[in-house]
Amino acid sequence: MVKLAWASLKSRRANALLTVFAIAISVMLLLGVERVSQQTRSGFANTISGTDLIVGARSGPANLLLYSVFHIGNPSANVSWDSFAHWQQHEQVAWAVPIALGDSFRGHPVIATDETFFAHFQYGRRQAIQFQQGAVFDATEQAILGARVARQHQLGLGDELVVAHGTGSVSFHHHDEDPLSIVGVLAPTGTPLDNAVFVPLRALAGMHGEHDHEHDDAHGHEHEQPAQRPSFSDQQIPTEPTESTEPTESTEHGAHDHHDRPIDSLSAFFVGLHSQPRAIFMQRMINTWGQEPLTAIMPGATLQDLWRTLNMFERTLAIVSGFVLLTGLIGMLATLLASLQERRREMAVLRSLGAGPKTIFGLLVSEALLLTMIGIGVGVGLLYSAMLILAPWIEMQFGVVITIGAPSAVEWQRMGIVLIAGSLISCIPAWRAYRHSLADGLSMKF
Numbered sequence: 001m002v003k004l005a006w007a008s009l010k011s012r013r014a015n016a017l018l019t020v021f022a023i024a025i026s027v028m029l030l031l032g033v034e035r036v037s038q039q040t041r042s043g044f045a046n047t048i049s050g051t052d053l054i055v056g057a058r059s060g061p062a063n064l065l066l067y068s069v070f071h072i073g074n075p076s077a078n079v080s081w082d083s084f085a086h087w088q089q090h091e092q093v094a095w096a097v098p099i100a101l102g103d104s105f106r107g108h109p110v111i112a113t114d115e116t117f118f119a120h121f122q123y124g125r126r127q128a129i130q131f132q133q134g135a136v137f138d139a140t141e142q143a144i145l146g147a148r149v150a151r152q153h154q155l156g157l158g159d160e161l162v163v164a165h166g167t168g169s170v171s172f173h174h175h176d177e178d179p180l181s182i183v184g185v186l187a188p189t190g191t192p193l194d195n196a197v198f199v200p201l202r203a204l205a206g207m208h209g210e211h212d213h214e215h216d217d218a219h220g221h222e223h224e225q226p227a228q229r230p231s232f233s234d235q236q237i238p239t240e241p242t243e244s245t246e247p248t249e250s251t252e253h254g255a256h257d258h259h260d261r262p263i264d265s266l267s268a269f270f271v272g273l274h275s276q277p278r279a280i281f282m283q284r285m286i287n288t289w290g291q292e293p294l295t296a297i298m299p300g301a302t303l304q305d306l307w308r309t310l311n312m313f314e315r316t317l318a319i320v321s322g323f324v325l326l327t328g329l330i331g332m333l334a335t336l337l338a339s340l341q342e343r344r345r346e347m348a349v350l351r352s353l354g355a356g357p358k359t360i361f362g363l364l365v366s367e368a369l370l371l372t373m374i375g376i377g378v379g380v381g382l383l384y385s386a387m388l389i390l391a392p393w394i395e396m397q398f399g400v401v402i403t404i405g406a407p408s409a410v411e412w413q414r415m416g417i418v419l420i421a422g423s424l425i426s427c428i429p430a431w432r433a434y435r436h437s438l439a440d441g442l443s444m445k446f
Helices: 002-010 013-045 061-070 081-088 115-120 147-153 201-207 212-218 276-287 299-342 344-352 357-398 409-440
Strands: 053-057 093-105 108-113 131-134 142-145 180-186 197-200 268-273 294-297
Touching: 013 299, 013 357, 013 409, 053 061, 053 276, 061 093, 061 268, 061 294, 061 299, 081 093, 081 268, 093 115, 093 201, 108 115, 108 201, 142 147, 147 180, 197 201, 268 276, 276 294, 294 299, 299 357, 299 409, 357 409
Parallel strands: 108 197, 142 180
Antiparallel strands: 053 268, 053 294, 093 108, 093 268, 131 180, 142 197
């Protein structure tokens, strides 16, 4: 039966090729949407790992996550350096990484931080940041580029860049008086880090004039000392044991001196704890701290909530690709139905050779199955070819890393659905051919 169906399709190559092409395009779109959604979801979840808490000014969890990790939007307010230093020295805190946002370079976000960012920030499955070239900055007038920034603007070690005020792609104020020298380029991560420029906290503070008072100090002017930081024993937190604020030996190393602050305020800071299960208690303590309104979030839980919010776009794309597939299958149905009138003589000849109505029915179904399977195979081939060609461009433009791998369980399931749908649709022309073969015999007049 398969040989007969294949011979029949070869005799109608043009129609068969058009049908295969329509199914292939439909399958490529259906599987492509799933592959891109899967890679986007994976990249979304792997943007940050190993960080127990993200702390910023009082705002919504999603907003804090978006501007601190994805560099989308702006903080509603800043966090004072005193608050950062206070929580950095808490005995439960293993490390704390400050970040300050607000400037940009040719549309790329500028992240002001210190060397602890490159030592503690992790992504994916607890992967540490690696340098493709250079090393961590050790002076104020230096900068580090993400992989995509360096590649897009053809910048390397020793080149200079000028930071612009604001986060838009177009800025009317550039810090021309404070050029920065590139001392490092990060290895690609497939995260928003690739699209960022990193500068020292003191560099950003100097650009915005926060250290102008240091010149006053040189002339003998005195400044008001910052208020004494409150201790945790002053906080009335039920059900949570009182914690000591004395810094432990592990947190003293790398802590910034209170009187030598590199910047006055921060956009947010990342926190790693000695004991991850303590994160929920630390989150509540920070959120209920009375000295400054702060919001602490656990990035993993917030990422899941945010993805569920964005999941409707994934479902919408799946629905659209499903309609495209339906269009391809309807095209196959129309082709088979249109060819039936021309094939009535063929059916009559087969009947004269001893083929029964069931054989005619099986022939049409076999042809449709062959067309569907070939269409699926061609569609998968087109998908992988498109991924090989477009993956670098997609990563450059959208930051989504497309990996070439075997079809997932969901993709195999979708291919099975396409095959079953093609078989069911083929029953319509097969049934008509079955009825006609009973009525026609060899008595048809052509």
